[in-house]
Structure formats: C-alpha cells, structure tokens
Amino acid sequence: MMVRLFSESFRGHIPKYLVALSCMVIVAASTAGLAMLMRYVINYVFVEQSLVMMWGLAGSVLVISVAKGLANYTQSVILATIGNDIVATLQRRLARILAAFGDDLWLFDAGGNVLMARAFEWLARADAEHLWPRAEIDEFLPSRMTPLWADCHAHFAYVRTPPAAGLQQAVYHPDLGIAPFWTLARK
Known part of the structure; x- marks a missing residue:
C-alpha cells in the first residue's frame, strides 16, 4: 500500500519536494554553521574580548539564524501542503467510490x-x-x-x-x- 501511495503521489509533487529538500539542506548547513561559529565566539569574544569580532559574530549568528528559521518554516509549509493535497486526493477518490456504489x-x-x-x-x-x-x-x-x-x-x-x-x-x-x-x- 505504501508503494502505491508513494508512486501515485510523488510524481505530481516533485518540484515541491525539491524545494523542501533544498530548505532542509539550508537548515542543516545553518545548524552546522552555528556550531562552527561557537568556536570563534568563545575564542574571540570570551578569551580575547575583541569588541569588533563580537559585533561581527553577533551579526553572523543573527543572519544564519534568520536563514535557518525561514528555511525551516518554508519546508514545513511545503510539506504540509503536499500532505493536505495527498489527503484531499484520497478523500475525493473515496467520495467517488462511495457515490458509485450509491452511498451519498x-x-x-x-x-x-x-x-x-x-x-x-x-x-x-x-x-x-x-x-x-x-x-x-x-x-x-x-x-x-x-x-x-x-x-x-x-x-x-x-x-x-x-x-x-x-x-x-x-x-x-x-x-x-x-x-x-x-x-x-x-x-
């Protein structure tokens, strides 16, 4: 059943899946980027106490976090839309089958x-x-x-x-x- 559902539903949503996958890659990369930035935050802000690096790193953390949030939101909305469309298609099919057998x-x-x-x-x-x-x-x-x-x-x-x-x-x-x-x- 899962193979049939996948084969019937996947093809029509390939562009949306690709956009969602791209957003997931952005989320993963930004998570890794934030982890990498923590080394610089500790070295330059806490150890060397560089005010210039503090502002630069704070801006970098802000930009990466905003990109991560937008990408996460976008992929969530796209996948929810795909899920709703699949459910709607199955409901329409079920309603047609019921109507064909006289069940209104x-x-x-x-x-x-x-x-x-x-x-x-x-x-x-x-x-x-x-x-x-x-x-x-x-x-x-x-x-x-x-x-x-x-x-x-x-x-x-x-x-x-x-x-x-x-x-x-x-x-x-x-x-x-x-x-x-x-x-x-x-x-």
Whole structure:
C-alpha cells in the first residue's frame, strides 16, 4: 500500500519536494554553521574580548539564524501542503467510490437525523440573519461556500440558498476546514 501511495503521489509533487529538500539542506548547513561559529565566539569574544569580532559574530549568528528559521518554516509549509493535497486526493477518490456504489455523503443518516441537511439549514438561517454565536477570527467569505450550497440544494431543495451563494470562489485553503471532497461536481 505504501508503494502505491508513494508512486501515485510523488510524481505530481516533485518540484515541491525539491524545494523542501533544498530548505532542509539550508537548515542543516545553518545548524552546522552555528556550531562552527561557537568556536570563534568563545575564542574571540570570551578569551580575547575583541569588541569588533563580537559585533561581527553577533551579526553572523543573527543572519544564519534568520536563514535557518525561514528555511525551516518554508519546508514545513511545503510539506504540509503536499500532505493536505495527498489527503484531499484520497478523500475525493473515496467520495467517488462511495457515490458509485450509491452511498451519498449528504444522506448519511446518524440515528434518524440527516446531519448534513440539518447543518445547512442552520447555516442558511445564521447566514441570512447574521446570527453567529461566536466571533469569527478572520472575515468569512461566503463565495467559498458556493459549491457546498449548490450540492446541498441539489440534494435538499427545501434548504434555502443564501443570496451571497451566487458568487463563486473555488480555491479552498486547508485552514478553512472545508473537506476537499465537497468540491466534487455531480454529473
């Protein structure tokens, strides 16, 4: 299974993997560079007490540390993005397989309640009346919900679609918490 996952997922992300690998090399080199600088810090700053070398070494440590931090952050974000894309691809594949066998995620019944319909009824009411029980961290973009509203309305015609749902912005960032399989089109 791991061989299949690797073979299916690796090829499409080779450029991103190369950038992440380059960032990892920068992190490793900067770690080694900081360790090497410690010898000079001890010799010139503590033993010889050279003020000129102290400023030069402090600047070098600062530059290397900033480069290390940026490279570490960049490789972390790139690898997280690759991971999210792989998971999204697998979720879309699973949703298609379930739909092909007649299992609809919208009609999932948990104890007599069709949860998706109830959730979207609440969301339509809250969006229309601007009644959000909690403050939002970031501005909510209703255009990101358009594919969800369209698919919900296709399943449950009685769920009223809010007016802002006519606009569409199909780019979903992983931080939005919208499961990637929602963007599947019904054909």
